[in-house]
Amino acid sequence: DTAVSQTPKYLVTQMGNDKSIKCEQNLGHDTMYWYKQDSKKFLKIMFSYNNKELIINETVPNRFSPKSPDKAHLNLHINSLELGDSAVYFCASSQDGASFYTFGSGTRLTVV
Amino acid sequence: AQSVAQPEDQVNVAEGNPLTVKCTYSVSGNPYLFWYVQYPNRGLQFLLKYITGDNLVKGSYGFEAEFNKSQTSFHLKKPSALVSDSALYFCAVDDTGGFKTIFGAGTRLFVKA
Numbered sequence: 272d273t274a275v276s277q278t279p280k281y282l283v284t285q286m287g288n289d290k291s292i293k294c295e296q297n298l299g300h301d302t303m304y305w306y307k308q309d310s311k312k313f314l315k316i317m318f319s320y321n322n323k324e325l326i327i328n329e330t331v332p333n334r335f336s337p338k339s340p341d342k343a344h345l346n347l348h349i350n351s352l353e354l355g356d357s358a359v360y361f362c363a364s365s366q367d368g369a370s371f372y373t374f375g376s377g378t379r380l381t382v383v
Numbered sequence: 384a385q386s387v388a389q390p391e392d393q394v395n396v397a398e399g400n401p402l403t404v405k406c407t408y409s410v411s412g413n414p415y416l417f418w419y420v421q422y423p424n425r426g427l428q429f430l431l432k433y434i435t436g437d438n439l440v441k442g443s444y445g446f447e448a449e450f451n452k453s454q455t456s457f458h459l460k461k462p463s464a465l466v467s468d469s470a471l472y473f474c475a476v477d478d479t480g481g482f483k484t485i486f487g488a489g490t491r492l493f494v495k496a
Contacts, residue, residue: 312421372484
């Protein structure tokens with residue numbers, strides 16, 4: 272039973288398209304996150320939500336819009352995709368600030 | 384602003400030998416420090432954390448880390464490396480009590496049989 276699940280696992284799309292990535296956690300955690308991992312494996316936080324409320328928006332272009340319908344779900348919608356958006360996007364969750372993160376397996380986005 | 388540095392891109396060690404993966408941090412308050420491991424095509428997995436208390440923290444798979452406040456370091460160690468330990472290791476820091484953990488650039492560990 273997967274703790275943090277992301278769909279899809281792979282996403283190949285053309286520039287200018289709009290796409291969404293879904294994330295769900297069944298751990299009962301209050302906080303969820305989106306991270307971007309680039310081709311050099313560098314991880315950068317994009318957003319964090321606590322109980323459906325946006326807490327961190329880390330200077331991400333407004334083409335990226337997160338949405339948390341409830342505290343178990345955090346989706347990421349990306350408008351007008353660009354080549355530079357190609358990366359692996361990780362969803363994660365944690366119980367609170369002092370707790371470790373549980374990561375999903377990632378969504379590999381390729382923009383062509 | 385908080386930050387974390389992993390000075391080595393890669394660490395090579397022979398199986399059975401001790402390993403150390405280095406990490407230094409910079410925070411304005413008391414640090415929450417973490418180590419994670421990433422295997423190919425997988426998400427990160429939690430290894431251990433330091434919040435407060437004993438400077439030597441024990442974690443999963445026989446790993447441990449030593450918190451050194453004066454040197455602002457949090458090095459990951461294991462007494463005897465296994466080939467299966469070969470992976471990408473990330474040090475991470477959070478001084479806000481959550482919501483924004485910053486990860487280091489990662490250190491690739493190669494354990495040779």
